[in-house]
Amino acid sequence: MIVNPISYPGNKNKLLSQIIPELPNNCSQIVEIFCGSGVVSINSNIDNILLNDISIHAIDLLxxxxxxxxxxxxxxxxxxxxxxxxxxxxxxxxxxxxxxxxxxxxxxxxxxxxxxxxxxxxxxxxxxxxxxxxxxxxxxxxxxxxxxxxxxxxxxxxxxxxxxxxxxxxNHIKSKNISFSNKDFREQSLYQDKKAIYYFDPPYLITNAPYNSNWNIDDEKDLLNLLDDLNDKGIKFALSNVILSNGKENTLLKEWSKKYTTLILKRQYRNANYQKKNITDTIEVLIKNY
Ligand SMILES: C[S@@+](CC[C@H](N)C(=O)[O-])C[C@H]1O[C@@H](n2cnc3c(N)ncnc32)[C@H](O)[C@@H]1O
Incomplete structure (x- = not known):
C-alpha cells in the first residue's frame, strides 16, 4: 500500500488492506468526502477520484x-x-x-x-x-x-x-484522474454522481484527537441523515468510524448502523500491549449499504 508522507493522525494507513477490498469495482468514481491524506482513494482500484476536505491545506498539499x-x-x-x-x-x-x-x-x-x-x-x-x-x-x-x-x-x-x-x-498519485474540492460535507453539489461510491471518514465523535475537537453531535446527526438520503436514492456509501473508544460508546452510531452492514476492523500493532488494549478498548468499523 502507498501511504502519504504527510501521514497526519487519523489516517487509515493501517486499515487500508481491510478497507480497499470492500470498495465496489463497478462504479464511475470514488468520492472521498473527508479525504485528509487521501490514502483510501489513492490505493483503491478506481481511477476516477474526487478528493474533498474542509481543510484547504489538506487539499492544497494533495x-x-x-x-x-x-x-x-x-x-x-x-x-x-x-x-x-x-x-x-x-x-x-x-x-x-x-x-x-x-x-x-x-x-x-x-x-x-x-x-x-x-x-x-x-x-x-x-x-x-x-x-x-x-x-x-x-x-x-x-x-x-x-x-x-x-x-x-x-x-x-x-x-x-x-x-x-x-x-x-x-509518483503514484499521478496515475489517477483526480479532481479536488474544498467543501463542507453537507454541500449537496458533492453528491451528483449516482454511480459513484462515496467513502466517508469523518472526525470521530468519541475520540479525543485534536483534529476531532470541532466535530459535535449535530455534525454527526447531519452526516447520518445524509447517508440515509444517499441510501434512499440508491447511491452506494461506506463509512469508517469507531463504535467504542477508551470505554466510550457511540450509541447513536451503533443504533443507526443496524440498518446497514457493519464490518469490525482489526488494527495491526507491533507492540503486544497495544494489541491487547485495542481489543478491549476500541472497536473500529466500516459500515456500508451494499
Ligand atoms: C479522520 S480525518 C480523515 C483521514 C483520512 N481518511 C486519511 O486516511 O488520511 C477527518 C478529516 O475530515 C475533515 N473534516 C472535518 N470536518 C469536515 C467537514 N465539515 N466537511 C468536510 N471535511 C471535514 C478534516 O479536515 C480531516 O481531514
Whole structure:
C-alpha cells in the first residue's frame, strides 16, 4: 500500500488492506468526502477520484503532489532543510546524532524549525509547510484561529522511510484522474454522481484527537441523515468510524448502523500491549449499504 508522507493522525494507513477490498469495482468514481491524506482513494482500484476536505491545506498539499514532479518537490524541500540547518538523516545517516530517549532529533532541530515556522506563517509557502509537517510533532497539521501553523518540533526528520514514501506517493498519485474540492460535507453539489461510491471518514465523535475537537453531535446527526438520503436514492456509501473508544460508546452510531452492514476492523500493532488494549478498548468499523 502507498501511504502519504504527510501521514497526519487519523489516517487509515493501517486499515487500508481491510478497507480497499470492500470498495465496489463497478462504479464511475470514488468520492472521498473527508479525504485528509487521501490514502483510501489513492490505493483503491478506481481511477476516477474526487478528493474533498474542509481543510484547504489538506487539499492544497494533495493538489501540489498531483501536479508537481518528485524531483521538483525534493529539490525545494532540500533547499529549505539546508537553509534552516535541519538534520537530514536520509542523506547524512544517524551516526552524527545522539538521540535522547523521548526526544529523538528534536534538540537538533528546535531552533531551525521555530524560525521556519515563523517564516511560513508570514509567507505560506507550500514547500515550507511540507517540511514543517515532516519535522513537526506527530506530523500534526494544526492551525490556530488566526490561521497560524502552531505545532512544535517533533522527534524525526526527513528519514529514508519518509523520503521513500514521498517518492512513491508523488509518483503514484499521478496515475489517477483526480479532481479536488474544498467543501463542507453537507454541500449537496458533492453528491451528483449516482454511480459513484462515496467513502466517508469523518472526525470521530468519541475520540479525543485534536483534529476531532470541532466535530459535535449535530455534525454527526447531519452526516447520518445524509447517508440515509444517499441510501434512499440508491447511491452506494461506506463509512469508517469507531463504535467504542477508551470505554466510550457511540450509541447513536451503533443504533443507526443496524440498518446497514457493519464490518469490525482489526488494527495491526507491533507492540503486544497495544494489541491487547485495542481489543478491549476500541472497536473500529466500516459500515456500508451494499
Ligand atoms: C479522520 S480525518 C480523515 C483521514 C483520512 N481518511 C486519511 O486516511 O488520511 C477527518 C478529516 O475530515 C475533515 N473534516 C472535518 N470536518 C469536515 C467537514 N465539515 N466537511 C468536510 N471535511 C471535514 C478534516 O479536515 C480531516 O481531514
Amino acid at each position: 493538489n501540489y503532489f498531483y501536479t508537481t514532479s518528485f524531483e521538483n518537490i525534493i529539490s525545494q524541500i532540500e533547499n529549505i532543510i539546508f537553509e534552516y540547518k535541519l538534520t537530514y538523516t536520509y542523506k547524512e545517516g544517524k551516526a552524527n546524532y545522539i538521540e535522547l530517549k523521548h526526544e529523538g532529533l528534536s534538540n537538533y532541530n528546535r531552533e531551525g524549525y521555530q524560525k521556519l515556522k515563523n517564516d511560513y506563517n508570514k509567507q505560506n509557502d507550500i514547500n515550507k509547510l511540507i517540511v514543517l509537517l515532516i519535522y513537526g510533532f506527530n506530523h500534526y497539521i494544526r492551525f490556530n484561529n488566526d490561521n497560524q501553523f502552531n505545532v512544535p518540533v517533533g522527534k524525526v526528520d526527513l528519514s529514508s522511510s519518509i523520503y521513500k514514501n514521498l517518492k512513491l506517493f508523488v
